[in-house]
Amino acid sequence: MFLSVKELEVRKIRFDETFAPGKIDFTEEDLEQSLSLHATGAAELVEESEAQIRIQGTYSVEMAAQCDRCLGRARFPLNAGFDLYYRPASDIAREEEVEIDEGDAEMGFYEGGGLELEDVLREQILLALPMQRVCSEACKGICPVCGKNRNETACDCHVQKIDDRWGALRNL
Numbered sequence: 001m002f003l004s005v006k007e008l009e010v011r012k013i014r015f016d017e018t019f020a021p022g023k024i025d026f027t028e029e030d031l032e033q034s035l036s037l038h039a040t041g042a043a044e045l046v047e048e049s050e051a052q053i054r055i056q057g058t059y060s061v062e063m064a065a066q067c068d069r070c071l072g073r074a075r076f077p078l079n080a081g082f083d084l085y086y087r088p089a090s091d092i093a094r095e096e097e098v099e100i101d102e103g104d105a106e107m108g109f110y111e112g113g114g115l116e117l118e119d120v121l122r123e124q125i126l127l128a129l130p131m132q133r134v135c136s137e138a139c140k141g142i143c144p145v146c147g148k149n150r151n152e153t154a155c156d157c158h159v160q161k162i163d164d165r166w167g168a169l170r171n172l
């Protein structure tokens with residue numbers, strides 16, 4: 001869904017969109033969208049600004065990725081709100097310094113005649129995901145000795161920890 005500045009000059013654009021898995025590409029990030037993405041909100045031009053777009057809304061989705069520890073499937077249900085400001089990229093060239101006076105609001109830039117809602121949502125989803133992708137905080141991972149998934153099978157392997165203090169005592 002394209003949020004065009006021309007249209008925003010005339011009216012506020014409300015959206016209530018559902019994107020089925022596959023509509024937005026996450027393969028580059030090794031991510032999979034496992035449930036439909038639903039987003040509602042509105043886009044408008046900020047008054048007395050030069051084509052500054054404000055997009056407010058909420059979204060819900062479930063993403064999936066490979067667990068960093070056990071290589072199983074890790075699911076990330078996301079449900080969040082956003083309030084974003086975008087300025088035309090041409091502003092950067094015009095002004096030496098870009099003033100951000102919207103407090104804590106995030107500021108982005110757009111090129112051309114507007115923004116794709118899909119790109120806005122994609123960015124929000126990537127920002128919302130944790131750095132470490134694990135299936136659960138308690139994930140035991142893969143045994144470094146026998147290679148079994150320790151969440152599924154308890155193995156008897158002992159990972160030997162060498163404690164130098166005791167070794168030094170024994171050598172006395």
Ligand SMILES: [Zn+2]
Binds near residue numbers: 068070135139
């Ligand atoms: Zn795991």
Ligand SMILES: [Zn+2]
Binds near residue numbers: 146157
């Ligand atoms: Zn093992």
